[in-house]
Amino acid sequence: MRPFTVHTGTAAPLRRSNVDTDQIIPVRFLTRSTIAGYGENLFNDWRDDPDFVLNDPRHSAATILVAGTDFGTGSSRESAVWALTGWGFRAVIAPRYGDIFRGNAIENGLLPVIAPQACVEALWDLVDAQPDTPVTVDLEQCEVRAQGIHQPFEVDPDDRTRLLQGLDNIALTLAHAADITAYEQRRRPALPTTRRPGEGAVR
Amino acid sequence: MGKTLATKVWESHVVRAAQGEPDLLYIDLHMLHELNTPVAFDQLRASGRTVRRPDLTLGTEDHNTPTQDIRKRIEDHAARHQVDLMRANCAEFGIEHYRLGEDQQGIVHIIGPELGLAQPGMTIVCCDSHTTTQGAFGALAFGIGTSQVEHVLATQTLPLHPLKNMRVHVDGVLPAGVSAKDLILALISRIGTAGGQGHIIEYTGPAIEALSMEARMTVCNMTVEAGSRAGMIAPDETTFDYLRGRPHAPTGADWDTEVAYWRTLRSDPDALFDKEVRFDGSALTPFVSWGTNPAQSTGLDGTVPDPDCFATEEERVAARRALAYMDLTPGTALRDIPVDAVFIGSCTNSRIEDLRAAAEVLRGRRVKDGVEAVLVPGSETVRNQAIEEGLDRVFEEAGMQLRHAGCSMCAAVNEDRLRAGQRAASTNNRNYEGRQGKGSRTHIVSPAVAAATAVAGRLAAPADLEG
Numbered sequence: 001m002r003p004f005t006v007h008t009g010t011a012a013p014l015r016r017s018n019v020d021t022d023q024i025i026p027v028r029f030l031t032r033s034t035i036a037g038y039g040e041n042l043f044n045d046w047r048d049d050p051d052f053v054l055n056d057p058r059h060s061a062a063t064i065l066v067a068g069t070d071f072g073t074g075s076s077r078e079s080a081v082w083a084l085t086g087w088g089f090r091a092v093i094a095p096r097y098g099d100i101f102r103g104n105a106i107e108n109g110l111l112p113v114i115a116p117q118a119c120v121e122a123l124w125d126l127v128d129a130q131p132d133t134p135v136t137v138d139l140e141q142c143e144v145r146a147q148g149i150h151q152p153f154e155v156d157p158d159d160r161t162r163l164l165q166g167l168d169n170i171a172l173t174l175a176h177a178a179d180i181t182a183y184e185q186r187r188r189p190a191l192p193t194t195r196r197p198g199e200g201a202v203r
Numbered sequence: 204m205g206k207t208l209a210t211k212v213w214e215s216h217v218v219r220a221a222q223g224e225p226d227l228l229y230i231d232l233h234m235l236h237e238l239n240t241p242v243a244f245d246q247l248r249a250s251g252r253t254v255r256r257p258d259l260t261l262g263t264e265d266h267n268t269p270t271q272d273i274r275k276r277i278e279d280h281a282a283r284h285q286v287d288l289m290r291a292n293c294a295e296f297g298i299e300h301y302r303l304g305e306d307q308q309g310i311v312h313i314i315g316p317e318l319g320l321a322q323p324g325m326t327i328v329c330c331d332s333h334t335t336t337q338g339a340f341g342a343l344a345f346g347i348g349t350s351q352v353e354h355v356l357a358t359q360t361l362p363l364h365p366l367k368n369m370r371v372h373v374d375g376v377l378p379a380g381v382s383a384k385d386l387i388l389a390l391i392s393r394i395g396t397a398g399g400q401g402h403i404i405e406y407t408g409p410a411i412e413a414l415s416m417e418a419r420m421t422v423c424n425m426t427v428e429a430g431s432r433a434g435m436i437a438p439d440e441t442t443f444d445y446l447r448g449r450p451h452a453p454t455g456a457d458w459d460t461e462v463a464y465w466r467t468l469r470s471d472p473d474a475l476f477d478k479e480v481r482f483d484g485s486a487l488t489p490f491v492s493w494g495t496n497p498a499q500s501t502g503l504d505g506t507v508p509d510p511d512c513f514a515t516e517e518e519r520v521a522a523r524r525a526l527a528y529m530d531l532t533p534g535t536a537l538r539d540i541p542v543d544a545v546f547i548g549s550c551t552n553s554r555i556e557d558l559r560a561a562a563e564v565l566r567g568r569r570v571k572d573g574v575e576a577v578l579v580p581g582s583e584t585v586r587n588q589a590i591e592e593g594l595d596r597v598f599e600e601a602g603m604q605l606r607h608a609g610c611s612m613c614a615a616v617n618e619d620r621l622r623a624g625q626r627a628a629s630t631n632n633r634n635y636e637g638r639q640g641k642g643s644r645t646h647i648v649s650p651a652v653a654a655a656t657a658v659a660g661r662l663a664a665p666a667d668l669e670g
Contacts, residue, residue, distance in 0.1 A: 016524075017517050018396060018496055022635040027616045031267060031281035033241040033288055045637050068517065070397050073430065073496075074635065076332040077239055078348035096397060099432050100332060100346055107350035156364065158224055169350070170252070173358045176219050176227060180255075180360055183218040183229050188464070190457035191231055192320055194261040194299045197450040 002109030003166030007090045008136040009063030011146075012053050013124040017068030021080040021101060024072065030079055038079050039086020054087075058131035066123045067094040072101025072112075081108045091137040093144060095120060106159050109166065113137055113144060119151040139163060205471025207368045208437050209403040212343040212468065216326050218360055225362040231325040231342075232259055233355045234311045235298070237289035238266040238616065239330035243352035244292040254296040256359045261320065262293040262300035265310045267616045270579050270606035273304055282617065296356075309582025309608040312336040312550040316420060317584055319449025323438035323465040328355060333550045333632060335426040339419035340446075341438035341468045343403070346427065366432055367477040369402035370470075373410035375485030380666060382560070383418035384552060384630070384649035386410070387425040388490035392500040394480060399431025402478060405470060406436050410484030416445040417556040424551045425632050428497040437469045489664045491537055492634045492647040494525035499634075501537070503652065503664055509533040528636055529644050530624075537662050540646070544575040544627040545603075545657040546639070547650050549613035552630035553581030555588050557650040562594040564654035564665045565601035571660030576603040577619065579611040603657060615639045628656040 029041040046052045053059055065084065071094040072080060081104045084092070091111040105112045115123075126133055126146055135146040139160060144151040155163075162169065173180075206214070219227040233256075247253070254260060267282035269275065277283035286303070293300035301308045307318065312333050315321045323341035328334060332346035351361055371390060377383075391398070404426050406419075414422065419436050426434030436442075443462055446452045453461045492500040493507050499522070501508065510522035510533065526533065531540070547553070547561050558580060570576040578598055580586040586608055589595055598605045612619040613631045615638065621627055623642025630653050631638065634645040646662060655663040 017521060020496065020633075020635045022633070022638055026637055026641065027614055028620075028641070030238055030616060031279065031285055033281070033285055034245070035242055045641055070430075073396055074332065074633065076330055076346035076348055078242075078350060079239070081348075096400070099400060099430070100348060104348035104350065107348065158362075158364075168250075169362065170250070170354050170357050173227060173354065173360055173362060177358075179219040179227070180229070180358060184359075187229070187231075188461070190453045190461050191325070192322065192451040192453075193258040194232070194320065194451075195258055196299060 001107065001162060001166045001168065004090065004109050004111050004139050004163045006136065006138045006140055007063065008134050009090065010059070010061060010132055011064040011066050011123060011127045011135040012059040012062035013127050014053055014065055014067040015124055018070045018073060019067055020074035021072055021077050021098070022074055024080040025077065025083040030077060035082050037086065038083040039088070042083040042087040063088055063090045064135050064137060065089050065092045066120055066127065067092060068120065069095040069117065071097050073098035076100045078104040081105050081110055085110050093120060093123065106163060107169070109163065111137060111139060111163065113153050115144060115151050115153055119144070119149065122149055204475065205473035207470040207474045207476065208341060208405055208435055208468055209343060209368055212324055212326065213365065215324065225364045227360050227362050228326060229360055230259070230328050230355050232261070232315070232320055232327045234315055234327070234329040235260065235262040235289070235352070236266055236311050236331065237264050237285040239349050240292070240352055241285060241288045243349045243356060246353045247356055252357045254298065254356045257297040259359060260298045260356070262289055262298050263308055263311050263314060264289055264303050266610045266614050268303045268609045269617055270609045270611045270619055273607045306583050306587065309584065310550045310553065310610055312424065313553060313581030313585065316340065317449070317582055319446055319452035322446065322452070323442060324468050328361065332427045333424050335434050336420045336424040336550055338423040338426065338433050338435040339416060340442055341435055341465065343433055343435065345433040367402045369399055369404045369431070369478040370476040371404055371406050372479065372481045373406065373408040373484045374481065375410055375483045376413060377410055377484050377487060380651065380664065381487045381489060382649040382651060383414055383421040385487055385490040386484060387422045388492065388497065388500045388647060389487055391425065391429045391497045392490070393482070394429055396428065396496050396498045397430040399426065399429040402431050404429065404431045404434045406434060411436060412439065415556060416441055417554040420554065421551055425497065428632055438465045489649060489652050491652065491662055493529065493531060493537065494522065495528055495634055495636050497632065497634060497647060499525055500647065503537050503662060505537055507531045507533050507535040507537065538667070539661060541661040542574060542628050542646070542656055543625040544577070544621060545653050546577050546612040546627055546629040546631065547653050548579030548581070548611050549631050550581060550610070551632040552650050553579060553585065555585050557630065558585065558589045558594055560650040561654040562597040564651055564668070565603060565658070566597050568601055568658045568668065570602040570657045574657055574660050576657040577606060577612060578603050579606045580608050582608045612639050628653050628662060
């Protein structure tokens with residue numbers, strides 16, 4: 001996982017709620033088989049609109065996306081996160097997120113900051129008026145800072161530790177391999193396996 | 204204090220719990236499809252790891268597979284590559300895999316239950332948000348991202364923070380002509396797309412208990428559309444009857460042992476829920492979506508809403524945007540909305556009961572000229588069953604195409620998609636902008652409403668066709 005500590009950059013105001021993952025990366029671009037390249041198609045269909053915020057050159061280098069509530073609802077596609085990171089985003093600020101999206105973001109070092117609607121609106125107004133305003137997302141202090149804005153945020157302590165240190169989640173789990181084996185020995189024996197009925201071995 | 208069904212299943216899967224850390228949960232069944240998994244296998248190989256329990260892992264192909272000529276080479280190079288990767292990855296790691304053209308192949312959430320792999324009390328995950336479907340069996344089933352797929356492949360576990368409990372209690376009996384799809388759309392329109400967020404929803408009450416297994420799957424399938432990670436229904440005789448005799452169901456003495464255990468999988472009478480919603484199922488009517496998320500739905504008897512009627516500015520803005528995208532005018536009767544296409548399929552509504560419901564409406568009728576009507580069963584097993592029952596002839600005579608199994612026009616990642624500006628009545632779970640193809644407009648409906656709409660050429664309920 002890419003570590004996240006303190007990031008300062010400019011922010012893009014995405015004044016929309018319920019931004020589902022189909023909008024972040026439309027499904028027809030999901031046939032890529034690697035993480036690279038999804039950034040090209042971030043918000044692909046919305047970018048047809050010349051007024052869409054990411055088409056505005058003043059926001060094209062933004063690394064923080066400020067969005068309305070329920071950002072990233074819908075599909076489990078992690079490519080929605082890869083599209084955001086591929087474009088260059090390091091953090092999203094929104095009042096609420098789709099559950100699966102938030103988990104996927106953390107796995108990729110993209111920080112999903114939960115901020116109240118009032119803070120989101122203040123940031124929208126601020127970066128609309130002054131697009132080059134620096135915005136800082138500080139995971140060490142758990143605070144968003146920008147001109148006149150000091151917004152503390154909450155993050156799960158375990159997620160925070162993993163993000164700050166960029167820890168490999170699988171390695172952390174594998175340290176408990178003995179517990180996994182012990183659990184496997186006490187599972188109910190009648191639980192199904194996926195082997196084809198009547199065929200014991202792998203085909 | 205008593206425990207909820209979800210808590211019981213959760214606690215029975217805790218491999219390790221530690222203060223300040225998420226619980227490590229064991230995963231009983233991990234299902235894979237071609238679309239969201241190639242990167243997980245690449246990362247697994249790159250870190251020198253392997254699949255811990257290939258015998259608890261199952262692969263299939265569903266999202267970008269063709270539904271018409273399935274013997275033909277997949278034309279889209281990237282899609283074909285993903286299918287090839289799926290096959291190669293499953294072969295390399297010894298994972299059982301149901302491929303295009305096989306009798307058991309189909310949408311991942313259709314074939315799991317059909318094979319008897321989804322059983323009460325299990326933990327089931329898949330790289331697809333509609334894994335919630337399999338909660339209909341009293342399993343804890345939820346969608347995961349690609350990083351988590353890699354985690355489950357490597358460890359057969361997932362670190363997870365406990366979720367809250369929510370109960371949706373539905374009293375009464377669904378009236379004739381009202382289906383599980385209408386029930387879940389009505390619920391989502393009421394609680395919103397985030398209404399279940401952070402919670403596992405348990406569905407209870409007489410209206411739920413009276414549902415068939417297939418109808419229960421429809422309800423649980425769209426639980427994610429209410430923002431919830433998982434939906435569950437306590438197993439009962441309906442569940443056991445469905446499972447008995449399925450290829451992976453327990454047999455002999457194991458069956459009795461398992462059923463005795465499954466009977467304990469109920470929320471205790473004194474279990475506390477963090478959130479509760481109750482409504483009367485007998486007051487429901489057919490539902491249809493008018494906007495661009497599933498919560499933007501209303502009764503088919505209604506009209507396109509006026510955005511100004513919504514309580515918050517945020518809802519008003521969203522409604523205006525949705526109506527602009529959908530090209531709808533406030534006040535229009537929903538029954539006056541004409542469609543270009545009808546799609547019956549998706550992991551929500553592609554089971555045999557859905558096909559029967561459509562056939563019942565279509566029998567002796569014709570799809571209206573100019574309407575493209577496509578029916579895509581959830582699995583080849585469903586397709587074969589429909590043919591055995593003679594439903595294929597009903598569809599053919601009505602002018603509705605019966606295709607091969609897959610996600611098809613619900614995901615629109617294969618060649619089945621709408622053109623920009625086309626409007627469809629679909630049994631989809633999602634009506635997002637561009638969901639069925641760039642610029643497409645989707646009205647979510649039940650199979651019966653979809654079939655009636657195909658005949659009428661505009662949004663309609665079966666009762667509208669009579670007389």
